[in-house]
Structures are given as structure tokens and as C-alpha cells.
Amino acid sequence: MNQDRQAAIVGIHEYPSRLTRGVSAMDIKIDCIRTALEDAGLSWGDVDAVYDAGDGEAGGGLQLSAYLGLRPNVIDTTQVGGSSYEFQAAHAWRDIAAGKCKVAILSYGSTAASARWAIGTGSMQRPGAANWEANMEIPYGTTLIANYAMVKQRHMHEYGTTTEQLAGISVATRRHAMRNPDAVQAMTDLEFVGVNEITTADVLDSRVVADPLHLLECCMISDGGGAVVIASPEVARNTRKPPVWIIGSGEAIKYTESDGDITVSAGAQSGPVAFGEAGIAPDEIDIAMIYDSFTITVAVCLEDLGFCKKGEVGDYVAGGRLAFDNPDAPALNTDGGGLSSNHPGMRGIFLLLEATRQLRGESHSQRPDARLAVAHGNGGRLGSTHTGGTVILARD
Amino acid sequence: MAQRPQPRFPEPNTEPYWEATKQNELRYPVCTACETIIFTPRRHCTDCGSQDLEWKVSRGEGTVYTFSVVRQNRMPGFVDLGAYSVAYIDLDEGFRMLSGVIGIEDPTRDIHIGQRVRVEFEEQEEGEYPIPLFRPI
Ligand SMILES: [Zn+2]
Numbered sequence: 111m112n113q114d115r116q117a118a119i120v121g122i123h124e125y126p127s128r129l130t131r132g133v134s135a136m137d138i139k140i141d142c143i144r145t146a147l148e149d150a151g152l153s154w155g156d157v158d159a160v161y162d163a164g165d166g167e168a169g170g171g172l173q174l175s176a177y178l179g180l181r182p183n184v185i186d187t188t189q190v191g192g193s194s195y196e197f198q199a200a201h202a203w204r205d206i207a208a209g210k211c212k213v214a215i216l217s218y219g220s221t222a223a224s225a226r227w228a229i230g231t232g233s234m235q236r237p238g239a240a241n242w243e244a245n246m247e248i249p250y251g252t253t254l255i256a257n258y259a260m261v262k263q264r265h266m267h268e269y270g271t272t273t274e275q276l277a278g279i280s281v282a283t284r285r286h287a288m289r290n291p292d293a294v295q296a297m298t299d300l301e302f303v304g305v306n307e308i309t310t311a312d313v314l315d316s317r318v319v320a321d322p323l324h325l326l327e328c329c330m331i332s333d334g335g336g337a338v339v340i341a342s343p344e345v346a347r348n349t350r351k352p353p354v355w356i357i358g359s360g361e362a363i364k365y366t367e368s369d370g371d372i373t374v375s376a377g378a379q380s381g382p383v384a385f386g387e388a389g390i391a392p393d394e395i396d397i398a399m400i401y402d403s404f405t406i407t408v409a410v411c412l413e414d415l416g417f418c419k420k421g422e423v424g425d426y427v428a429g430g431r432l433a434f435d436n437p438d439a440p441a442l443n444t445d446g447g448g449l450s451s452n453h454p455g456m457r458g459i460f461l462l463l464e465a466t467r468q469l470r471g472e473s474h475s476q477r478p479d480a481r482l483a484v485a486h487g488n489g490g491r492l493g494s495t496h497t498g499g500t501v502i503l504a505r506d
Numbered sequence: 507m508a509q510r511p512q513p514r515f516p517e518p519n520t521e522p523y524w525e526a527t528k529q530n531e532l533r534y535p536v537c538t539a540c541e542t543i544i545f546t547p548r549r550h551c552t553d554c555g556s557q558d559l560e561w562k563v564s565r566g567e568g569t570v571y572t573f574s575v576v577r578q579n580r581m582p583g584f585v586d587l588g589a590y591s592v593a594y595i596d597l598d599e600g601f602r603m604l605s606g607v608i609g610i611e612d613p614t615r616d617i618h619i620g621q622r623v624r625v626e627f628e629e630q631e632e633g634e635y636p637i638p639l640f641r642p643i
Pocket residue numbers: 537538539540541542551552553554555556
């Protein structure tokens with residue numbers, strides 16, 4: 111394993127409410143930054159690096175820094191959709207290692223639910239946009255869900271994967287959500303039909319939103335946000351909680367190509383790089399925080415990261431196998447995931463938050479003695495232009 | 507008559523493609539230097555960077571690579587369409603394009619991967635550009 115200890119997650123906070131009413135995205139960001147710094151035992155003035163994906167009303171790294179009242183040495187405005195926070199964590203790691211900064215903050219805030227965004231069921235490109243991609247897409251009404259559904263359709267065709275198998279992802283994730291009070295409150299506030307554990311049959315019986323994706327294979331639309339503080343080893347020695355070290359990262363993009371394989375994601379490029387840097391194999395991972403916009407996103411990314419072979423994910427996840435209390439497999443999305451805890455649009459930051467809780471021993475669905483975690487974000491649209499950001503985390 | 511959203515211009519990459527649809531032609535750009543097909547159309551070769559491209563006309567036949575049937579879309583033009591398909595079509599000339607399969611009774615039952623299809627230019631109620639869609643052969 112990579113023994114270099116160059117930067118660690120030392121402070122985290124997740125905004126508890128998923129239906130905020132009257133709170134702005136910027137309010138959420140500021141509250142999360144303040145509380146994550148408290149979690150670390152650091153103060154406002156310690157921050158010397160700001161990473162921002164342009165969410166919130168301020169609109170980017172310059173404006174956020176000014177709003178915060180900070181003069182950081184590093185501003186990074188990487189915006190690659192839901193995986194922005196894995197990319198930013200990777201950048202913070204190398205910026206700190208290069209001596210450019212000591213205390214970095216990543217933050218996210220969104221009021222997608224209150225503002226009633228139709229993230230999944232609106233067309234991906236809005237009429238009115240004139241660019242090369244939009245012009246070839248808007249006449250066809252490809253919703254975001256349909257884009258992912260086309261990946262599932264091809265995976266089922268090539269490998270015989272079934273909805274019954276992939277339902278295991280929803281089942282395990284909901285089990286975890288029911289143990290997380292914030293997720294239970296989220297499902298209650300957002301008026302889920304049943305705030306309870308679910309079965310494979312429940313997933314199969316839920317309505318089809320875009321063939322072959324069923325409702326219980328799709329993430330929710332919620333409000334929410336969070337913040338992460340990443341610091342140098344010198345700073346991490348004096349923080350309140352045990353440090354969670356970044357030991358590997360990978361970044362990649364993928365897009366539609368005429369001879370491309372839609373069942374392979376950008377994770378097939380970012381994953382091996384991250385595991386290579388970390389000097390570990392996927393089967394050593396205790397906690398798999400994998401972006402769950404849809405079941406198929408998790409399925410494809412698990413294969414591409416090397417948890418199982420391409421085409422074999424059906425058996426790997428069936429029956430809720432990736433639960434926190436099954437020691438024979440990594441624990442998947444133990445916070446309840448986007449499927450059952452929160453998805454305000456860009457879920458990547460929550461992957462880092464729950465991975466950190468697990469490696470600190472603070473999760474509601476704690477894997478005993480969790481030592482290694484992967485946070486893998488998938489941004490953009492899995493069936494066409496998308497990103498993969500992989501971060502490997504280790505505790506001391 | 508259908509009313510799908512129209513492409514918007516000025517947009518130089520895709521304008522020749524859409525102008526050709528008025529003659530019911532499915533056109534695609536090819537690099538004259540290395541013969542790479544550039545699809546979605548752009549004004550440079552994605553393989554060698556050359557800007558010396560030529561437009562060719564596809565025979566319009568291909569196979570369904572993958573598809574989905576949209577049951578819910580809140581956007582104008584699609585709200586009232588009922589269940590409709592979206593699909594990636596692999597054209598015989600060797601390029602993949604996003605489109606949809608039409609001319610079938612029930613899209614949830616009558617489309618399958620590997621199905622042979624032929625392009626059809628669907629006239630729209632408003633707007634000058636017909637939309638290329640595919641019908642089973
Ligand atoms: Zn070329």
C-alpha cells in the first residue's frame with residue numbers, strides 16, 4: 111500500500127435536511143463549511159484553498175471566495191458534474207503535496223427539490239441551446255434517465271443481466287438508508303410511497319420510468335449539501351478527528367464513439383490509475399461509495415473499477431449482497447445513497463463524506479474495522495459524455 | 507403531425523447535416539486525410555485534427571445498438587407523445603447516431619437490439635427541418 115501521507119480529510123459535514131424551504135444553496139454551503147471546520151477543530155482563517163463547482167448563487171471560485179471573505183492561495187473551479195468533488199479532492203491532494211496550500215475546502219449546496227428541478231425527466235438539452243451536441247439531441251427527447259436506461263438495455267443484451275439482479279443494489283442501499291435517521295427523514299419529507307426496507311419484488315413491481323429502468327432503480331431529487339476539509343499532514347496531526355488519508359486518485363472522461371462500448375464507463379480508465387497509485391487491489395476495499403444515480407451506474411462502475419469482471423455484476427450485487435453486514439463483499443453506499451438518502455444533482459461530495467465516516471467508525475451502518483474505502487463519482491451522462499473520478503482513502 | 511423541437515442556428519458544426527435533411531439526405535463528414543468519420547458532426551477530424559473534411563450521403567440503413575422507451579418527459583413536444591423510443595443506431599457506413607425508432611405498434615415490445623432499420627425523415631408541424639428517425643426494414 112502507498113505509505114505516503116500527503117493530505118487527509120480532516121473535517122466533514124453533511125447538511126441534514128433534504129427539503130429546506132426558504133434556505134438558499136449558498137446558505138447550505140456556508141453552514142456546511144463552518145461546521146466542517148468545527149469538526150476538524152480548525153478556524154475560518156485557516157482556509158487557504160477553495161475548490162468550487164460553481165453551484166450556489168455566488169457562482170464560482172472567485173465569487174465564493176469573496177463571499178466567504180477569504181483570500182486563498184489556490185482556487186480550483188473544476189466542474190465535471192456529479193463527480194466534481196472526486197476530481198477536486200484529487201486536486202487538493204496534489205496541491206497540498208506540492209506545498210501550494212495547507213487547508214482546502216470543498217463545498218456543495220443545492221435546493222433541487224424545493225425548486226422542483228426535473229433532473230431526470232426533463233430533456234437533457236433544453237430547446238434554445240445552440241451547440242453541436244444539443245442540435246443532434248433535442249429533437250429526440252432523450253431524458254437523462256433514458257440515457258442511462260440505454261446502458262442498462264445493452265448490458266442486459268450482452269451479458270444476460272436482469273433487473274432482478276440489479277435490484278440488489280436498491281435493496282442493500284435502502285437497508286442502509288433505513289438505519290440513517292437523516293435518510294429516513296428525507297424519504298418522509300419527499301413523500302416516498304413506502305419509507306421502509308424494500309425487496310427485489312418491490313423494485314420489479316415499481317413503474318417503469320424509461321425502459322428498462324424502474325422507479326426504484328432511480329435516485330431521488332432532494333435538497334442538500336456538504337463540505338469537506340482536506341489538510342496537510344502537519345495540520346492533520348492537530349485536528350479533532352482521526353485523519354482519513356488520500357492515497358490514490360484517477361480522473362477520466364468518456365463519450366459516444368462509433369465503435370465504443372456503452373457498457374464501459376470512464377471508471378475503466380480512472381479506476382486502475384487510482385488503485386495503482388494506492389498500491390492496493392479492489393478486493394482489499396471495505397467500503398465502496400459508488401455514484402448511484404441509477405442501479406446501472408453502480409453496476410457498470412463496480413465492473414470498471416475491478417470489483418468483478420465485465421458482465422458479472424449481476425451475480426455480484428444480487429439479493430442485496432453488498433450490505434454493511436456481509437463481510438464477504440465491500441459495503442456499498444452505507445449512507446443510503448442517492449437512491450434512498452439524497453441526490454440534489456451532484457452527489458459526489460456525499461461519497462467522500464460517508465467514506466470518511468466509515469473510516470472514522472462513525473457510520474450508521476458501520477463496517478467493523480473499515481480501513482480502506484473508494485469514492486467513485488460518475489458525472490455527466492453515463493450513456494454518452496461523462497466523467498469518472500476515483501479517490502482511494504485509508505485510515506491510519 | 508409531429509412537433510419535435512427543431513435544431514437551432516447559427517451552429518456551424520451541424521448546419522450542413524440539417525440542411526441536407528431538407529432533401530431527405532442523411533449526411534456525415536469524413537476526413538479527407540485519414541478517412542475518419544466525424545459523428546456527431548464537427549469541423550475538425552477527431553483523429554488527426556485536420557479541418558479538410560468532405561460530406562458524404564449515407565444509405566440510411568443500420569442496426570439498433572441500444573434503445574430506451576421514455577414513459578415520462580415534461581418537456582414541450584414530448585409531454586403528449588405517449589411512450590416513445592430513443593435509440594443509438596449504428597449506420598452501415600460505420601457511424602453511430604442518436605435517434606428513435608418509429609412505425610411500430612408498441613415501442614415497449616417491438617424494438618430490439620440488432621434490429622435492422624432504415625432512416626425516415628419525419629416532417630414537423632412547425633419548422634423547416636424534418637427529423638431523421640428510423641423504421642424497421
Ligand atoms: Zn483525420
